[in-house]
Structure formats: C-alpha cells, structure tokens
Amino acid sequence: MDKVIIIGGGAAGMMAGIVLAEKGYKPIIVEKNERLGKKLFITGKGRCNLTNFCDDETFFENIVTNSKFLYSCYDNFKTNDTIDYFENLGLRIKVERGGRVFPVSDHSSDVISVLATKLKRLGVEILYNSVVTDIITEDYSIEDESKFTSIVKGIEYLDEFNKKRTIETNYIVVATGGLSYPLTGSTGDGIKWAQNMGLKIIDPKPALVPMEIKEDFCRELMGLSLKNISLSFIAKVKGKDKQVYNSFGEMLFTHFGISGPVVLSASSYLTKYINEGFRARLDLKPALSYEQLNDRILRDFSNSLNKQFRNSLDNLLPKKLIPVIINLAQIDPYKKVNEITKEERNKLVEIIKCLEMNVSGFRDFNEAIITQGGVSVKEINPKNMECKSIKGLRFIGEVLDVDALTGGFNLQIAWSTAMALD
Numbered sequence: 001m002d003k004v005i006i007i008g009g010g011a012a013g014m015m016a017g018i019v020l021a022e023k024g025y026k027p028i029i030v031e032k033n034e035r036l037g038k039k040l041f042i043t044g045k046g047r048c049n050l051t052n053f054c055d056d057e058t059f060f061e062n063i064v065t066n067s068k069f070l071y072s073c074y075d076n077f078k079t080n081d082t083i084d085y086f087e088n089l090g091l092r093i094k095v096e097r098g099g100r101v102f103p104v105s106d107h108s109s110d111v112i113s114v115l116a117t118k119l120k121r122l123g124v125e126i127l128y129n130s131v132v133t134d135i136i137t138e139d140y141s142i143e144d145e146s147k148f149t150s151i152v153k154g155i156e157y158l159d160e161f162n163k164k165r166t167i168e169t170n171y172i173v174v175a176t177g178g179l180s181y182p183l184t185g186s187t188g189d190g191i192k193w194a195q196n197m198g199l200k201i202i203d204p205k206p207a208l209v210p211m212e213i214k215e216d217f218c219r220e221l222m223g224l225s226l227k228n229i230s231l232s233f234i235a236k237v238k239g240k241d242k243q244v245y246n247s248f249g250e251m252l253f254t255h256f257g258i259s260g261p262v263v264l265s266a267s268s269y270l271t272k273y274i275n276e277g278f279r280a281r282l283d284l285k286p287a288l289s290y291e292q293l294n295d296r297i298l299r300d301f302s303n304s305l306n307k308q309f310r311n312s313l314d315n316l317l318p319k320k321l322i323p324v325i326i327n328l329a330q331i332d333p334y335k336k337v338n339e340i341t342k343e344e345r346n347k348l349v350e351i352i353k354c355l356e357m358n359v360s361g362f363r364d365f366n367e368a369i370i371t372q373g374g375v376s377v378k379e380i381n382p383k384n385m386e387c388k389s390i391k392g393l394r395f396i397g398e399v400l401d402v403d404a405l406t407g408g409f410n411l412q413i414a415w416s417t418a419m420a421l422d
Contacts, residue, residue, distance in 0.1 A: 003028065004171040005155055007132050007190065009036040011411055012397030013175035014115040015418035020173075021122035023422070028125045028167065030132055030157055032185050036119075037112035039177060039184035043411065044100075048108030051082040051415070052408035053099040059412070062405045064207075064268045069377040069402060070413065073385070073420035079408075082415050089114040100408055129160035135172060135193050140391055148391040150197070170392045173385075173421065178371025178398040179204050190399040191374050197390060200376040202401040206368030207268040213257035213280070214358040217324045221253035224320050230286035231262045233270055233359070235278035244278070245269050248286060258357070264369065265405045267362055271372055274361065282355040284317065294349050301345075305338040312337045317352070325351055370410050374401045384422045394421060 002025050006016050009031035017027045029036075040048060052059065059079060060067045083101060086093060091114045092104040103110045119126070133156050140151040154168040176190035188204060195201045232246040251260035258280065270278060285293050297316065304312040310333035313322050326333050329348045331340065365371070375395050379387055387393040396417040404410050 002026065002171060003167070003169045004173065005030060005167055005169050006173045006175055007135075007155070008175035008177060008397075009033070009126065010175060010177055010186075010397070010414075011037065011040045012177075012414040012418045013173070014112075014119060015415055016173050016175055016396060016421055017119050017124040017126075018115065018122060019418055019421055021119075021124050025171070026125075028127065029119075030127045030130050030155070032129070032131045034128055036116055036126065037108075039181055039186060040112055040411075041108050042181065042184070043108060044102065046108050047102050047106045048111045049100050049102055049406075049408040049411065050086065050093075050111055051079045051101045051412045053083065053095045053101055054079060058099070059409065062407060062409045063413075064403050064405060065372060066377045066400075066402045069380075069382050069400075070416065072382045073416045074412075077416045077419035079412055082412060085415075086111070086114065089118055098407055127157075127159065130157050130165075132157045132189065133164075135174075135197070135393070136166075137197060137390060137393075147388060149389045151391040152393045171394075172392060173394045173396060174399055175396050175418070176399050178374055179365045180206060180368040180371050180398075182365055186371075186398075188371075190395065194375045194379075194395070194399075197393075199379045199387065199389070202373040202376050204371050204373035205271045206362055206365045207271065207372035207403055208264045208369035208406055209267045209367055210254060210259035210363045211257050211263055211267060211280070212360045212363065214360045217327075218253050218257050218357070219255050220324055221320060222255045224253045224318060225260065226251050226253075226284070226318070228286070229262070230283040231266065232281045232283075233266060233273075233278050234281060235270070235273040236276050244273060251282075256363070257359075261406065268370075268372060268403060268405060270359075271362070274359075278359050280357040280359055282357065284321075284352045284355065290349055290353055293352060294345065297345060297348065301337050301340065305336075307337050309333055309335045309337055309340060325355075328355070369406065370403050371398055372401075372403045374399050376401055383420065385417055385420050396421070 004020050004025045004027045006013050006029045009029045017029050020027045094104050136153045137150040138153050140148045152172045156166050159165050174190040177186040179188040227250050230248050232243050234241050235244045245266045247262045249262040251262045329351045331344050385394040385396050397414040
C-alpha cells in the first residue's frame with residue numbers, strides 16, 4: 001500500500017484519513033495537538049454545525065470566495081451526502097432554523113468521536129504532539145508530465161519527544177487550516193510551507209469576525225442583543241459613498257464594538273474596504289417606514305403626554321438603548337413629552353432608522369471563526385486538490401483561499417475537498 005502523510009487532524013484531515021484508507025492507501029495523520037479535532041470541538045459554540053441542509057443554489061450563495069472552484073468537489077459530495085455519511089457512521093443528527101445541521105446531542109465531541117472511531121477501525125496511524133517542520137520536495141523532470149516542476153518526497157517533523165524525524169512519501173495532504181483560533185493549533189503552517197515552495201498566497205485575513213467601533217456608546221450598550229434589525233455598511237468606492245452590504249437579523253453590542261450573526265457575515269464581504277474605512281448604519285425598526293415610525297411614536301406620546309421624555313420610549317426600544325438614543329437625538333431627557341417639537345421627533349425617527357457607527361477595524365484571528373485567504377485556488381486542480389506544479393502535494397479545507405458564511409458551509413467545504421482526494 002502507498003503511504004500518505006496527512007498534516008493536520010482537524011475536520012478535513014480526519015475525513016481525508018478515512019477517504020484515503022478506504023481507497024487502499026496507508027494514511028498517517030500528523031497532529032501537533034494531543035488529540036484530534038481540537039478546533040472542531042469549539043465550532044458552533046461547542047455544538048458543531050456540521051453542514052447545512054440546503055439546495056445547491058443556496059449553498060453557493062453562501063460561498064464568499066472562489067465558489068466556482070468548489071463546483072467539482074461539491075458535486076461529488078453535497079450537503080445531503082454529508083448528512084447521510086454521518087448518519088451511517090452512527091451519529092444522530094437534527095436540522096434547525098436556517099438549515100443548520102447539528103448532532104442531536106448538541107455535543108461536537110460526538111462528531112469527533114464517530115470520525116475517530118472510523119479512523120481506528122480502518123487502522124489509520126496518528127502521530128500526536130508531532131510538529132511538521134518541513135515538506136521535502138525535489139525537482140521533477142519527466143518530460144511528458146512537464147506541468148509538474150517538483151515532486152514531494154516526504155516530511156520532517158519533531159515527534160512527541162521533540163526528536164527530529166523523517167517520513168518518506170510521494171503523497172502529502174496539507175490540512176492544517178488557516179490562522180483563526182491559533183490556540184487550537186491553527187497557526188498558518190500550511191500557508192507558510194506553500195509560500196516557501198513558491199506557490200501563490202492570498203494574504204490571510206480574519207473573517208466571520210466582530211468589528212471595532214469608534215463611538216464610545218458601544219461600551220454603554222455592552223451585552224445588548226438586538227433581533228430583527230437591518231444593518232448596512234457604507235464605504236468609499238471611487239471617491240463616492242456606496243452601500244456595499246446590507247442584511248437583516250441579529251446583532252450584539254460588545255465592549256469594543258459590534259458582533260452577532262449579521263456582523264460576522266458582513267465582515268467576510270468587507271475585508272477589502274478596511275483600509276479605506278467604512279460606516280455601519282443600523283435600522284432598529286426596519287419593518288416600519290419613516291412615516292410609520294413617526295406615527296407609532298405619536299401614538300406612544302399621546303399616552304405619555306405628561307411624562308418626561310426619557311420615560312416615554314419603553315414600549316419602543318430596549319431599556320438599555322434609550323439613554324443612548326436620547327443623547328444622540330440631542331433631546332433633553334427631562335423635557336415633558338407634550339413639549340417635544342416636530343423637529344425633535346423627526347430627529348428621533350432619523351436616529352432610530354439610521355444609527356451610524358464608524359468601523360475602525362476587525363478583531364484579530366483569536367476571535368475570527370475562519371480565515372479568508374490562503375493558498376490560491378489557481379495553484380490547485382479542483383478535481384482532486386493536487387497542486388498543479390508539485391506532484392503528490394494536495395491542499396484541502398481552510399488552508400485554501402475558499403470561505404463561506406456561517407451556517408455549516410465552511411465545514412461542508414472541509415468535507416467536500418477531503419472527499420475529492422484520489
């Protein structure tokens with residue numbers, strides 16, 4: 001049997017071990033941690049959103065970067081295939097809102113367990129606490145396969161006793177992930193090796209990540225979660241303001257700025273604007289037009305004519321938000337409701353419908369769910385994930401410049417790219 005080295009024992013690496021063992025190879029997984037799936041363990045807040053039960057169109061709508069690259073491998077192993085696969089491994093699963101698929105137990109450890117059990121049953125060797133230091137290559141000179149300039153010959157690594165070892169092989173799979181959550185071992189090793197071997201790298205950036213806001217009021221609102229809001233982002237495009245992203249859903253205020261599903265998804269589309277700077281516009285009442293909101297406020301005011309203004313908005317806004325909105329509207333909080341002018345009311349409506357925040361940056365890789373960027377897909381054969389210039393070298397999962405929104409889509413990329421290995 002041909003020996004295969006798989007570098008990384010995360011989602012893609014574990015699946016690769018199973019796939020290749022079933023195809024008759026002898027896989028060896030080299031894992032720097034003391035156990036498999038360390039990052040997988042914390043995904044989905046520890047519940048592991050392992051895929052999304054959706055049609056093909058929806059899947060590709062949720063791919064942010066290089067969706068066309070995935071056409072071949074996804075067609076071979078789709079979301080419904082993932083569901084069937086894990087059920088056949090003995091994992092009981094459920095589908096929740098938005099097509100999100102989780103284990104019934106809500107424990108990511110169960111996902112890891114069924115994969116680890118399958119690896120053991122197939123006799124896949126796993127080298128724990130082992131750190132790969134180099135991928136060994138040499139020039140490749142067979143004329144009729146001149147597209148390859150090099151061929152992999154093996155790896156060098158430090159074993160669990162910190163002794164330098166070498167394993168020879170002509171088939172290596174890099175499944176090291178990106179740079180997000182570095183404490184789990186995702187430190188960009190695969191990207192560095194690829195760069196050292198002359199492959200094109202797309203600059204890695206944190207994605208699906210919270211945003212930092214310049215305005216101080218975010219700290220006052222820390223912990224406040226908002227539902228059914230609309231959030232849009234305005235950036236300078238060719239010197240003019242342009243709305244570059246808009247979505248509806250949930251968000252959260254933090255001590256540094258904003259987070260939550262809408263914000264995380266937006267971040268993946270906004271990385272290219274960060275150097276120019278951009279603004280967020282929060283609509284707290286997207287279901288109401290300006291006129292409808294004005295009428296709603298007039299009705300509320302009619303029931304509170306003799307109250308102070310600060311006590312008149314309880315039915316309209318979360319209590320924690322009221323002082324901030326009043327301050328931004330520049331209305332005296334102790335003013336009687338029956339003394340509020342039309343201009344002041346219009347200003348209140350404007351703030352509720354368009355609360356502006358200046359984004360100063362993204363949080364770092366420690367808080368990013370995924371990495372955007374990595375090994376350029378132009379370097380990779382999409383049918384089997386092999387590097388076009390280095391024979392026997394394959395890249396799968398997050399190490400590639402392919403990423404998606406939240407909802408199980410990024411893990412599906414891991415499964416599908418691993419399944420493409422031949």
